[in-house]
Amino acid sequence: MVNFKRKQETIISAGIDIGTSTTKLIISRFSLMNVAGTTHVPRIEIVDKEILYKSPIFRTPLTDPSTINVAEVEKIVRSQYAKAGIEAAQIETGAVIITGETATKQNASEMLHYLSSEAGDFLVATAGPDLEGIIAAKGSGAYDYSGRSGKVIANIDIGGGTANIAVYKNKVLLGTCTMHIGGRLIEFNGQQIMSISPPVQRLLTERDMPLQVGDSAQAAGVQLVTDCMAESLARILKNDVHMQDEVLLLGHRPNWNEPIDAIVFSGGISECMYSHEADDIQQANYNDIGILLATTLQRNATLQSFTWLEPMETVRATVLGAGTQTTEISGATIQVAPHELPLKNVPVYHYDFQTDLQKGLEHFGTAIKTAIDMFDATREGQNFALYISELPYMGFRDIQQLATAIMQVMDQRPDPDQPIVLVLQSDHAKVLGQTLVAMNVRQSVICIDQINVDHGDYLDIGRALDSGVVPVVVKTLTFHSA
Template identity: 40%
Template sequence: MKEEILSVGIDIGTTTTQLIFSKITVNNIAGPFSIPNVKITDKKIIYKSKIYFTPLFSSGKINLEEIKKIIDNEYKKACIAKEDVATGAIIITGETARKENAEQVLSALSEFSGDFVVATAGVDLESILAGYGSGAAEFSKNTASKVINFDIGGGTTNTVLFEAGEVVDAFALDIGGRLIKFDKDCKITYISEKILALIKNLKLNLKIGYVPQIHQLKILTNVFADILVKIAKNEELNKDIEELFIGHKNKKLKAENFMLSGGVSEFVYSDKIINQWKQIVQYGDIGPLLGCSIRDNFKKNRFKISEPKEKIRATVIGVGSYSMDISGSTVVFDNEILQMKNIPIIKLSEDSRGIINDDIINKINLYEGLNVALAFKGPKSPSYEDIKIIAESILDAVKNRNNPVIIIIENDFAKALGQRIKNILKDSKKLICIDGIKVENGDYVDIGKPISSVVPVVIKTLIFKN
């Protein structure tokens, strides 16, 4: 069994908006007399859009109609119809995710861009997708090493640590190239409120309407670069630095190799010296200075910096090619209720054997009347008695609900559990029981129409940070 599906990735960032289309090949890699083992065996980018400046009505609002025009135009240029797209994701990143209408924009674009295109947000996920798109995850896997990828965009720096290809930690900082903007006369037109305290503490004369001295801007970008160095060297961070973290702060990181992606990274890997206003003003922000500061600081500290596969396009490639997973091959589902979108996930507690605890009823009652997905890791090799206990716990919790029973297991026993539940339910409720998928509380899941013996799954976080 070999099938190709079309995926779209749309990244609406602080500075730029871009789109890609990918062909994802799904293949059964098992032998003819073996249990099916369906995997994603190839991902090929077939179209890259031009890079647009993200259209805004104001500093606080996204221009939805202009975004729609961009996407519609790129679909036409790629000669792809919306109904041909099977999966993919739209992601609003950086400071754009904080705009007052960000959630409404994602909701509108999710339906605008295909039958199974999902809306995603959340800085941890952005960091991970950029790390996949840049090639850092692959490099880490191939070299069995720890690699930190810094994706430096207009509003944020998304950071992820991979070890042997696996995610160890991900977080983001309010460090980016468009935190200060200029007009053609070199006057400051915008300063992000996120860095006002830092500017004050550094005693820099940076104010809206002023033409600043380049060396004052350089002091700020050098401090930003030094923060990344401190994180990379696993050093203690002071309070001023900690205020720049978005959401949770990082764990202690240590890596042998580093990659840098995002728009600012174009200057990190360049030999250009930025020291004149005409060089800065052509981009209208501090991005060129920030890239040079990071380049010089990383070289001074003799970091091993590897060239990424993608720089400015890393996030959109991660979104378009790496946002989808597929379930295990031995699963149980009622085909007529697929596809399903935006299903909240309830991560269940487990005892030492991997058997779910009795808090399931309390958790599920928080979502009265709504479809929910019950998720847990489960034992690696469950006995018949284990499966029986898990099935009875789930059925007891859902007995008074009319919704389909949706179960996501990390370990590989969905078919055995699904069949046990199906035998008890008969035809009273519809069932989806899939495995091979790892999730967390606060995630949402979209489950697509089946591809042979598997179903495409996208796990996303619909969280908008203030």
């Protein structure tokens, strides 16, 4: 066995959060080490994370209400790289997160993919309200607290346009929910209402509340709106959804089953509660309902029935999670084709062998045809990663049989010369990958393990590091609509 030295290796990560109200960036350095003994199979893990640079908080630049100003966002990112003393080429992992109402802008996807190419060699584009809530929970400390306490913790990340809820127990995700609750859903111009967002307009119509653009910022209807938001949020957290709450739901209903013990608020509204960013936040203060909403939430009797925990981070929770919590490290005994890396935005298809190799192989070909139809319906050559789970104990002949089946089904792809990308639940990556190579498979092979992934996810796989592992980011590219 190769003798892996117990020495540290470092990689640089960037997190960029482009939200409804604010844009911010964080640069981190990860230290990797083989934590297995010298006589054991190497296991490379992230053993330390150091934050090198936190940017100021910038107002998210828009060219008009429905379009992000890509050039200005890029200018912010590049100026902050310069202040951090980091070049884009040094960035090996991380995430660009587009959050809240900004994800509904018409050029959101275009901007993210542009940044993922231009702002770093292996910087990925990520979006979606459920994932946003998950990342914020890790950045706020709620995720870690659920592990230390064993309690059910809900993190509620509220920014300019949405409240993203992620519920954890013992660091296991129990469920998520997203609501139209945020500071910029009603904006003011001086002492008058300048804009009312479509979700709030629907709320006003359903509740028959008189409030419109041009009314006074002190109109009673403004307080009524924040009262409705607080009451709806409290019912959602209790998993007691009323018909009147549907107007504020974005996507699915709450999907956790255990009662919540404690709540953590993060995001810009949390900053209005806790003032962690006393100086920096001033340049991102706006004329909207943010402060009123924060006060209303703090006074709501049902919300006060939960235990409240102060977050480690408020407005920076999502960017901290994006920059320090999205990267996983593959197993050390893997097979990769270095010239094919990095790979970005590879969709995942999950095939479960249910611990029966022969029965699984009977349906293997049909499953791969389904994957091709799903990811490459127009036959343009969209590749996918095959995640193989629940393999039984396998001898060498079994490995050869599986390798043969993989070679046959991968030749069915519209562009069969693309790399074969495999993710294994079990530690078979190196032996399966090497078997494919020994059988003179004509495609490049990328075969990794020790990564938590599932059907419907997307993968970014970075360049192989000195220790033989690859950094991997598992994500979703789902954009919600207004």
